[in-house]
Amino acid sequence: MKALLRIEGLTVILGGREVLRDVSFEIRPGEIVTVIGPNGSGKTTLLRALIGAVRPKAGRIRRTPGLRIGYVPQRLQLDATMPLTVARFLSLPVRHGAREISAMLARVGIPGLEARQIAELSGGQFQRALLARALLANPQLLILDEPTQALDQPGIAGFYRLIEDIRREIGCAVLMVSHDLHVVMASSDRVICLNTHVCCEGTPAAVLEAPQYRALFGDGTGGLMALYRHHHDHSHESASEGEEKTDAR
Amino acid sequence: MLDDFMLRALLAGIAVALAAGPLGCFVLWRRMAYFGDATAHAAILGVALALWFSISVLAGVLFTSLLMALLVSALIRKGHGIDAALGVLSHAALAIGVVAISFLPGVRLDLQAFLFGDILAIAPRDLAMIWAGALLVTLLLAWRRQSLLTATVSEDLAFASGLDPRREQLILALTLALVVAISLKLVGALLISAMLIIPAAAARPLARNPESMALAALLIALLAVAAGLGAANWFDTPAGPGIVTAATILFALTHLRAVLRSIRGPGS
């Protein structure tokens, strides 16, 4: 199938430093691709380059014409001087009907918060409101930057289920950054391991076997591999070691 | 009965409030207060220019203010560490403008009128320009509000929705220059940014959405204009400071609850 988005040789310089070097990959309709990598490895910068917020030094980003993107940023600092209800926020920049908004809020697990001020939401509620806003755009590509960072444990599991449901429903592709390595391995079609450049890329199983991945994520890898097998072979070992690794942010 | 000049001042004031109320909200939300100062101070330079080349003051002011607004926009794009540059620009424009006016041969000019506003300054032919400018600003802001608000909430969200926040910034720069040009004679260069910020800040506790805040700011600005011009009429106070004083009182009133709470001390 034709790619929604194709990145070729993307290089980004910020503050005189090379943040991304010669990054190439593509995203096809309907697939879930996860970007993993240590802090400061350029994940957020990569997503921001894709939406057009960062101008690349070199390389090309080609989108299918008229590509609808739903974007959930890693961080969003709202100025306290601006009053804004959840419903109004969800209608920026495209207006949506009250019923559509209520249904979407219920869908992402925060029903009835339409009239609440954005500034009064908890971290997790705000994260869900951001997702609701992204989904209302009826996206062909959903771009999520650490979307589960503020969610509680049951919330995280529910979140990934929701993403898979939505993908099935509207057929959108998903590109996300995540540190929930064990969930990533279970729910992604493809994993891109980023550290300024693309270290390795492929199915979760292939990436876990790659020496570049081991070099980057170190000793916890063995446990994670066991965990991955655990998901797929239903054996029951070494889960705790995997948990430890994913908690270390 | 209102004198002719008083009626003109009032009509000009209504137009200024119509534009400054909503635009002031954006200035507040986007933390552009310094931006407002620099653009307003550049107006004095525009006055000097207008007198030098004998063109209309409004045109001269529009020119220098727009230039300053675009310059500051470009600086902001550069990112960090622009506070110093902004401060220099803002005050340099004011000082150089005043010096330039003092060098003009054969001009005896009431500088205070341009710094603090003057109800006598508004000529009948100014009125049409002031209203045209004010309507242009208000309609531009209303028409672009979905993308302006999105870019104000987050530039990245705007980019992802296919908007260009730089274009929205440009629109705000243009409207700011227009507001400076139309309010210079009534409010004065030194207090135009107060006329933007204070009604908006006074409106904040009253509003739950951006639109209601813009409307509340507009109404508060109208009240301030009426009160300030009333004081100018009966007590002969300068127009700009009178209007801004009235706006400040309204600010105190809408923040009364918070003020009382802080006076009673923490924990209450």
Ligand SMILES: Nc1ncnc2c1ncn2[C@@H]1O[C@H](COP(=O)(O)OP(=O)(O)OP(=O)(O)O)[C@@H](O)[C@H]1O
């Ligand atoms: N606007 C900027 N100016 C200068 N340097 C920047 C800028 N934004 C990011 N950087 C630098 O680019 C590098 C990559 O940052 P980025 O935010 O993309 O990392 P990340 O992989 O998302 O990290 P994290 O896991 O902590 O979110 C970092 O070294 C950061 O300091």
Ligand SMILES: [Mg+2]
């Ligand atoms: Mg990041």
